[in-house]
Amino acid sequence: MQLILESLFNGVAIGSVLLVAALGLAIVFGLMGVINLAHGELMMLGAYSTYITQLIFKQVSFLKPFYDSYVIVAIGIAFLVSGTVGILLERTVIRRLYGSPLETLLATWGVSLILQQFVRSVPLAYGSGLVIALFFGLFSPLFISDDLLHGAKGKLIRASTWGFSALLGVATGGILSSLVSKLGRASARNVDVTAPSWMRGGIDFVGITFPKTRLLIILITLISVLVVIFFLDKTAWGMRIRAVTQNRPMSDCLGISTETVDIITFGIGSGLAGVAGVAVSLLGSVGPNVGGNYIVGCFMVVVLGGVGNLLGTVLASFSIGIMTDLIGAGRLLTIWPDMPSPLYSTIDFFATTSMARVMIFALIVIFLQFKPTGMFPQKGRMVES
Amino acid sequence: MSIFSTKKSWINLTIWVLLIAIIIAAPSVLPVFRLNLLGRYLSLAIVALGVDLIWGFTGMLSLGQGIFFALGGYCAAMFLQLNSSGEFPNGIPEFFGLYGVEKLPFFWEPFKSSIFTLISIWFIPAIIAGLLGYLVFRNRIKGVYFSILTQAALLVFFNFFNGQQKLINGTNGLKTDVTQIFGQMVGSEIMQRWFFWISAVLVILAWFFARWIVRDRFGNILIGIRDDEARVRFTGYNPVIFKTIIFSIAGGLAGISGALYTVQSGIVSPQFMTVPFSIEMVVWVAVGGRGTLLGAILGAVFINYAKSLVSEALPASWMFIQGGLFILVVTALPEGVLGWIRKDGLKKLLFLIGINKKLETYPSLEVNEQGEVK
Numbered sequence A: 001m002q003l004i005l006e007s008l009f010n011g012v013a014i015g016s017v018l019l020v021a022a023l024g025l026a027i028v029f030g031l032m033g034v035i036n037l038a039h040g041e042l043m044m045l046g047a048y049s050t051y052i053t054q055l056i057f058k059q060v061s062f063l064k065p066f067y068d069s070y071v072i073v074a075i076g077i078a079f080l081v082s083g084t085v086g087i088l089l090e091r092t093v094i095r096r097l098y099g100s101p102l103e104t105l106l107a108t109w110g111v112s113l114i115l116q117q118f119v120r121s122v123p124l125a126y127g128s129g130l131v132i133a134l135f136f137g138l139f140s141p142l143f144i145s146d147d148l149l150h151g152a153k154g155k156l157i158r159a160s161t162w163g164f165s166a167l168l169g170v171a172t173g174g175i176l177s178s179l180v181s182k183l184g185r186a187s188a189r190n191v192d193v194t195a196p197s198w199m200r201g202g203i204d205f206v207g208i209t210f211p212k213t214r215l216l217i218i219l220i221t222l223i224s225v226l227v228v229i230f231f232l233d234k235t236a237w238g239m240r241i242r243a244v245t246q247n248r249p250m251s252d253c254l255g256i257s258t259e260t261v262d263i264i265t266f267g268i269g270s271g272l273a274g275v276a277g278v279a280v281s282l283l284g285s286v287g288p289n290v291g292g293n294y295i296v297g298c299f300m301v302v303v304l305g306g307v308g309n310l311l312g313t314v315l316a317s318f319s320i321g322i323m324t325d326l327i328g329a330g331r332l333l334t335i336w337p338d339m340p341s342p343l344y345s346t347i348d349f350f351a352t353t354s355m356a357r358v359m360i361f362a363l364i365v366i367f368l369q370f371k372p373t374g375m376f377p378q379k380g381r382m383v384e385s
Numbered sequence B: 001m002s003i004f005s006t007k008k009s010w011i012n013l014t015i016w017v018l019l020i021a022i023i024i025a026a027p028s029v030l031p032v033f034r035l036n037l038l039g040r041y042l043s044l045a046i047v048a049l050g051v052d053l054i055w056g057f058t059g060m061l062s063l064g065q066g067i068f069f070a071l072g073g074y075c076a077a078m079f080l081q082l083n084s085s086g087e088f089p090n091g092i093p094e095f096f097g098l099y100g101v102e103k104l105p106f107f108w109e110p111f112k113s114s115i116f117t118l119i120s121i122w123f124i125p126a127i128i129a130g131l132l133g134y135l136v137f138r139n140r141i142k143g144v145y146f147s148i149l150t151q152a153a154l155l156v157f158f159n160f161f162n163g164q165q166k167l168i169n170g171t172n173g174l175k176t177d178v179t180q181i182f183g184q185m186v187g188s189e190i191m192q193r194w195f196f197w198i199s200a201v202l203v204i205l206a207w208f209f210a211r212w213i214v215r216d217r218f219g220n221i222l223i224g225i226r227d228d229e230a231r232v233r234f235t236g237y238n239p240v241i242f243k244t245i246i247f248s249i250a251g252g253l254a255g256i257s258g259a260l261y262t263v264q265s266g267i268v269s270p271q272f273m274t275v276p277f278s279i280e281m282v283v284w285v286a287v288g289g290r291g292t293l294l295g296a297i298l299g300a301v302f303i304n305y306a307k308s309l310v311s312e313a314l315p316a317s318w319m320f321i322q323g324g325l326f327i328l329v330v331t332a333l334p335e336g337v338l339g340w341i342r343k344d345g346l347k348k349l350l351f352l353i354g355i356n357k358k359l360e361t362y363p364s365l366e367v368n369e370q371g372e373v374k
Helices: A002-032 A039-059 A061-092 A101-121 A124-143 A146-150 A154-179 A212-234 A236-246 A248-253 A258-283 A292-305 A310-328 A331-335 A341-349 A353-370 B007-029 B032-057 B065-083 B106-112 B114-137 B144-163 B189-215 B217-227 B229-234 B239-265 B275-288 B294-313 B317-331 B336-342 B345-352
Strands: A202-205 A208-211
Touching: A002 A039, A002 A208, A002 A212, A002 A236, A002 A258, A002 A292, A002 A310, A002 A331, A039 A061, A039 A101, A039 A124, A039 A154, A039 A258, A039 A292, A061 A101, A061 A124, A061 A258, A101 A124, A101 B144, A101 B275, A101 B317, A124 A154, A146 A154, A202 A212, A208 A212, A212 A236, A212 A258, A212 A310, A236 A248, A236 A258, A248 A258, A292 A310, A292 A353, A292 B144, A310 A353, A353 B114, A353 B144, B007 B032, B007 B189, B007 B294, B007 B336, B032 B065, B032 B189, B032 B217, B032 B239, B032 B275, B032 B294, B065 B106, B065 B114, B065 B144, B065 B239, B065 B275, B106 B114, B114 B144, B114 B239, B144 B275, B189 B217, B189 B239, B189 B294, B217 B229, B217 B239, B229 B239, B275 B294, B275 B317, B275 B336, B294 B317, B294 B336
Parallel strands: none
Antiparallel strands: A202 A208
């Protein structure tokens, strides 16, 4: 019993990282039919944001008393950072390629290469300055009244917001690099995020120790999923997103601005990748390639879950997580020690993390033979496209 | 009709003459190191031809060609290792000793035969590609789904080969440059020259083969599948069969390419199955011009040459350049370089910078200075 519970917990922990990472990917895929290969790099940006936030909390004197809560601040910052970069990506690259998903795949791969090399060769302080400049450049027009923006001096106002944002970015970069000397130099080495003291150790319950970091990650995932469900089901923009997902031309005809829907969805999807990055940074060291380790798992979730609804994504993540743990950690063997020997040796052969992936892929391909469009396919009459 | 009557053929002919001139001149002009690099890139052109067949003609973007590439490489390396392991303990390749393996794993046995190896280099990848393809195509999985499934498959194969030390030396891979064939070291200069020639000849043969495939009705069906698969199905053809066949052909070409690449680079390792390498194959084709075959060869050779030159000079900048290339080629140059030239791209460029005059499309309707139709 204890063993099963422990196995279940580990599976859910693995699955929840997958889930929060795949959630954004699945929403964007459902809406735009686009797989974002730079999703892993957006996660990486989230992980680096956590690192930077942590350093700032450590170095800046007036933030020091609040050091323990930096993780919570980091979640918000990571969401904004990845969301900003995602929106920029949507507006500059993906929008041009609408209707050709394969080309989008390649272009986003190009973006991912650039992002990887960017964190290697640009000092993190100036990188964050750039992100801040982009953030204000993209969002400050929202707070200026339309009359001004489209008036006689509209162009001038837009240009000045960008100029102001650029100045702000340069200033941030300069201040950051002088405050925290570690951020002032470019480095390709992996960095480590140390968890605050309240997150170390575990909680003992019915004889099993649950590590607190894993519990926190499960909590983050739970909250993210609930917020996304609330947003999609209860708000006006959520309804518009669902409408465009179901039928884009019809929604367009009914006056929904599909352009804005695309931006919002892509921003939220990318932001969720950032949140996933925070979770990932708590599990291991952070490097330029950190996203690549998770991205294929996310694809598996999308393929297995289908794009019809979020329930598919949730179920697929948890089943992949639990399977990974059952097969990879060799738990099947401990749960059922006297299984017949050919089966035993087969399962023993797959009892490493990497071999478990092999097994799970095989199982997914077999599953797709019966349900080619995943667990919950999109309903309705679809023209094959 | 002469085959040189159209403009397209003239462009092709010019490029072929240049390419063959480079190939013939290279061995006497280039130092062995560079010649070896060129030979490698020529062998990569073969896998690019396969990518062009499945992506350019059939519209299936596979991000997993590295699987078949590496499989071909492993077949060749296993034969070479066995061929020159006589003096090692138990008569099996040296690395087995590190893991305490005394008996040759069963699947190594057939690779003692050179004929079996020559066949398996293309046959095993082709069979695996066909099987994988059939299971996927049967369920009408296509588009982005197909791409990410192939990528997942790639990662799975990578994990498998990476983890199996006792079977195929895991992450260290199999070395070939210190093995022997025909009484010569594979890494020796004379053998490398030979491999260069073999690669050059096989690229040309592979091009003819690919041409032959796409020329007739078979090629038309492939293009039909790319443009509208449902319509092909309604016309009475079964797209599954055609897609499986072409995917398996591309797999076979990848295998040949991998074997040639392995003997020229001196090692085959799971690194051949990393995700970036397989996507790079796609961008060679994209830059060269998809659906042009010749473009795939040009793209593979020139991008790789540029890569080695740039990474020697400025190691950090190649990732930026490559990333930019990906974005540029899909947004600004979807036809690739060759497709762009064929579509009068050069003339349009000259017109844009004001050197050439704009063509009069309908001379009879052109308006003269007095405002009258001529």
